Structure formats: structure tokens, C-alpha cells
Amino acid sequence: MKKSKLKTKLLASITCLSFGLTGLANAGAHSEDVYGPFPVTLKGYSGDCTNTVSYSGQIARHVQHDSLKHLSTKGDYSEMNSYYSGSDKNKQIWAPASKDGFPIKQTLLNDISSGKNLSGKTYKGTITSWPNNMTGPEVIDFWMSKAESNPKDVSVGLNYQQLLSKFIMGAVFYNQAVDNYLDEKMEADTKPNDKPYKDGACYTGKEHSWDEAFGYWGAAAHSLLLSAEQNYNVAKKKDLASADFNGDGVVDLKSEYVFAHAYYASSFDKGGKTTYLEDITRAFLDGRKLITSANGEKLSDMSRARLMAYVDDISSNWEKVIAESVFKYAGSTYKSLVALEDVSNADLAKEFDKYMKYWGELKGFSMALQVGKNNIGETGAKLNRMVGFGPMLLDETQIVGIDVNGNYVMDKVYSMNDAKLHMLKIQKLMIDQFGVEARGNDMLSDMADLASKIGTSESAEND
Amino acid sequence: MEFFFDIFQNTIDQFTNPKKRVFILYLFLSILIAVAWLIFHKKKSLKESIKFIFNPKVFFSKSATSDYKVFFINQIIMLLISPHLLTQITIATALYFFFFEINFIEMGLFASSPKYLIVSLFTLTHFIVDDFSKYIVHRWMHNWPFLWALHKVHHSATNLTPMTVFRTHPLEGLVFTLRSAFAQGVTISTFVYLFGGGVDLYTILGANLFVFFFNVFGSNLRHSHIGIRYWKWLEYVLISPAQHHLHHSIAKEHYNKNYGAALAIWDWIFGSLHHSEDTDNLTLGLGTKDDQKKHTLKELYQTPFIESFKFLKRYFIKVFLFKKINKNKSEIYYKKSPQ
């Protein structure tokens, strides 16, 4: 931990220094720490491809997700769905879009990759964190159709934008990476390294599987050269200098932008207690170098074992990033519940809106946490029970189910006091089960601080 | 390798951390107090006093050298088991959730009290609760046979030195750790629940203010050969070193007296207080014929373990049999009762 922090600092200062010297980011200077380009290793390849790194399909899906999120407040089902299920037309990129001082290279989806969709890559298993045994795509579709008439439904407390966004990040990006590309496709006989990923490709099975997983992670190719703060500001479209690695004056979404969970990782890491973004991105980079070093041969058992150690590192840290998000939004939901207790009538609507947003993020992330490689079992059951299907409304009712017509069933199951307690217990659950360390909005930190101030209770002493 | 480094670090920490009893400054101040006592009360010269304090017969006695061994061995044992023990945070969180659940008293009821008041109250309460729990547990140590089997390790010391505080059986250390965790957990959760985020601790060099003063005023002399006595009135409130020496005495009239750590009021309230006497000719230890044979590692580690387990087994059998008898009785009763 300390070592890697030191490494970050060192790296950051070297980066700053070189930025200061050259004035511009320089593609050659730090290629060691940049994800790509990687040379062709495939035996017998005779085409003119020179760089085997390719994950534009994943970037297209990030952009589809961001655009869907942008559109979800507008309430047009077919528009939303054209980003979720894909479209024949060359659709506009609604987000991330250029803004003053942060020009983005691509404006249309096909500028990145065509023919991609999110629906085909959404986790197909039963979603137990939502009523009626829907599959992943069914949940998304249900929400999009609900969002059409009422994107923010105050009567039940649901903010569909947050639900859609946070769940898609889990059910597509996280699931595809850790449960498919880094799982099945890393097995010895699947997508082997001595054959092309598909006929005619210049990259091997393992090279491309690994790159696809990296694409879903969402870091920029040069994220390791930036501090957590800089990565964060790239995702916020506030730091062109950090984003524009090749110095062409525009931000290339295909390699220079920070998406999804990589962005959330940076938001935690900039607090200084964690290094998720660096650890995960570094593991991806080292893993890719390992595959490249096999030089187009099948991976030896020893190499594959080393590769699987990187996979474990990536999967467990990625899971922690999502658990940190659950932790943080359980805290903000708790704060909202307290604020709602004695809010003035004038501020009620505003405060309730915040509450819906926080709960939506909490729910979305908690659902995402359950679609990784591992079944989190009892932890998931506890989490679902405490988060609920909808936030507790001021009359202490909440969504308890969905009837045959697709209408929400409301009922009173526990008190407002219990609802608050649940948020605290969720935070404890994230600490106990996932060992979260950044702990944004920690509602129990007062006690931990006091305990550490008093000192250890360990004492083999007879006073 | 890292493990050895941890042992080394923990050992050093005992002497360099102001939260610890044998922090070097506290030891030094204890020496000063001892010198003052010997010069002004015992009318010795400075040279005589120094010679008396650093008496090699005490510090290189069989008893003292076994203290040092136990100190090192326990460092290792505690390092191995402490990560698996219940922590004060776990207890505090569970209690906090419990208060929340019963919702009997409103959360943050006193949160608007002035900050200095909250912090003073917390600092004092933590000290008092901690000290009281030490008294209770120490009493149990003497009154429950399976605990006394363990606590005997501490009382088998035939010379007292500041290092005798570490002469503790690891299982007893476990009990003490739980006691501390529980005392802290109760205080922390109650205060945070009632007073909210403003709760804090007044500290000097990082140690609780009161604990700091307890240590500055010669806590290390409780286990020493310097029998400092307080005024009688003060010995109702604070335990003097000599009072604690009596606790280690083999004389019948000193049995089960002065259990207190810092405060004497618990002994006073619960009738176990004994005022100090001149302790120059006190015999310390267990009072058995072979007290000098109790300083081997086998006697300090293995024997107490076996003995304690034997008592515990006997106790469980008793409870188990007793229940069986009761069950039989009730069966008989039902058979006899009219249908």
C-alpha cells in the first residue's frame, strides 16, 4: 500500500517534471506506461497492421451508455432504445460531447465503431435485486419504458437516469470484463494465443480478449501518467492538457478519455486513501505486456498463472470500486433522510429530488455489485433487503413489488428509523465484506476516529 | 521477516508510546518520585536512595527475570492473536445500531451541548468506565477459580518491578483485551449516539488526560519495591503504590483487598479497601512453600492453562448435571400431576 502510494507520487512528480520540460505531453516519453501500441506477434500474419491494440467496440458502448444516460431525462423510449439496442442509423454522440476548452474528436457513433449495442452484452441472468425475476435486459427495458412517461417519478421515488446508468455500468462493462473476457476467454483452450482472435485479425485470441476487458474498464490509454485528480478532471472535461496525450488539440474518445468505473475509481483515489485506478490499470498493462511477450505462442502454464494473478487483482479491485460507490451513496442517502426530517415546505421538493438521485445511485451500484464473476450470496440478499426496491417515501411506504400490469405495489414494511439504520448497516456491510477504504460519506467514522484516538484495546497487562 | 520486524516494533513501542504504561518518560518520573520519597520520608541520602532503587537483587531476581521473558513471549503471542479478537469498533457499532433500533432516546439528544462540556465529559467517563471495568474484572480474577488459575501467574511474582505488569498469562491477556474493547465500545457508542459528531478526547501526548496524570504520578511504582503511601484520606480516592503492594502480600489480612487500578473508590464502595502500611517487611507471592519454583516458563504458561481448563470443565459438568436433575424433577412432577 505504502509502496504503491510512493510509486504514485514518484510517477506524478516525474510526469509533472516532464510536462514542465516539454510543455506538451509527448507520446514517446512514457510509452512504457501507456496501454499500446503493441506490435503484431501473430505467427504467419502478412497484412499491414502494426498495432494490435483495439477496443473501439467497448468505447462505442461507453459512449452509448453516456448518451443513453443523457437522453434518459428527456423521456423518449425509442431514442433511448436506439442507444441501448443499437441502430441502423449513424447516431449522434450526446455524451461525452465537446464543450468550451474541451473539444472532442468524434461526434457520431460510427466515428468510433458501427453496429454495436449494449443489449446484446447485458448480463442475461435473473436479477434478484429487482422484482419479478427479470433478466438484465428486461430490467433495463422496463426502466426505459417507465422513464418515457416519468423520468423522475416522485410518486414512487425513482430516478431512472441513475438506475439505468449505474446498473448498465455493472451489467455490461463490469460483467463483460470480469465474467467473460477475463474469465472464460482466459482459459487455456479458449481464444488461444497462437491463433488470431478471429479469421484475418492481426491480434491473437488472448491479446484481443485482454484489450476488450481493458476497454470496458474505461481508463485512458495514458491514465497511468496522470494523477487521480487529473484522471478525474479528464472525465469531468476540465483538463484538456491531461487528456490530449498526442497533442493534436482534440480529445480522442478511443484512447484519451476516462469512462465509467475508471472515473469512479479516480474519484475515490483523489482522496489519497486508495489507488484503485492505478492498481487496476497497471495490472491491465502488465498483463498485456505478459501476453505480448509470449510472442504469438500459446501461453505456458506458468505465464497463464501469472496472468490469472493480474486477473484476480483486477477483479477484486474493480469489485471494491463498486462497493465504495455503494458505501458512499448509502451515506448520502442517510444524510438525505436526516435532512428530510425537518425540511421546510419550500425546500421539500429540492431535497426530495436529491434523495431520489442518491437512492437511485445506491440501488444501481448495489445491483451492479451482484453481476460480477462471483455470486456474492448472502451479502447480496442482505443488501437487497436493506436497499429495497424503492426509497422510503415520507409516508413510510415504498415499492414492494410490481403487479401483472407493470404497476408498482406500494406498502409499508418498516419505519423511517429502520430505513436510516439500514443505510448505516450497508456501510458496515461494505467494510466487512469488501474492505472498502476510501469510505466517502462515512456515517460511522466518528466512532472509528475516537477508537483510534483512545488506542488499541489489546492489553496483556495487569494494572 | 516482516513478522520479526513487527515484534521488534511492538516492543519498542511499549517504551516510546505515551499511551503505554512503561513509556520511558513515565519510568523516569517514577524514579524521581521514588528518590523524593526515600530522601524526604525515609531520610536516606541521594546516593543511598539511588542504590536502593536500582537494587540488582530486585531487578536480577528469579522473579524479575521471568517477568522479562514473559514480556517478550507475550509480545509474540499477542501479535499473533490480536487480529482475531473482537475490537472496540465492532462492539461500539453493534451497540450504536442497537440504540438506533430501540429508538428509546432520541439520537443526538445532547448534541447541542457546548463542545468543551462534551469533550470533558467523554474524557472523564472513558477514564472512569475503564477503571471501573478493571476493578470488576480483577475481582473476578480472584473469585472465580478458573480465572484465579490464570491470575496466579501475576501474583506468583516474589519481587515487583515495573515490568511485572506484563507478567500475565496470555489467556488472561485475552480477557483483559475483551474488557478494554467492551469498556471502550460502551462509552464510544453511547456518547456518539447522544452527543453526535462533537465527541472528542482531551489528550496529552496522545494519551487520555487522566491516564496521562495517573502515569506521570508514578503508576509504575505500583509494581516496585518502593512502598509509597498516601495520606489516609487520599487512599479512599486513589490507590497508593503501597496499597497495591498489600494486594500482592501473602499475609492473610491482605487477601482479596485493593483490586483497584487507579481509583480506590471502587474498593471503598464494595468493601475491599485496605489502607497502606509500612511495606518494608512485606512478603510477596502466592504464599506456598515453593514460591521460588513458580518462575519457570512451564509454571507461567502451561500449568495455569491446564488448571484453568480443569476448573472450567468441572464448572460445566456441574451446570450440565444440575440441568439434568432439574429436568428429571419436572418429569416426575408432570407424571404425578393429575391429568
Ligand SMILES: [Zn+2]
Ligand atoms: Zn490481583
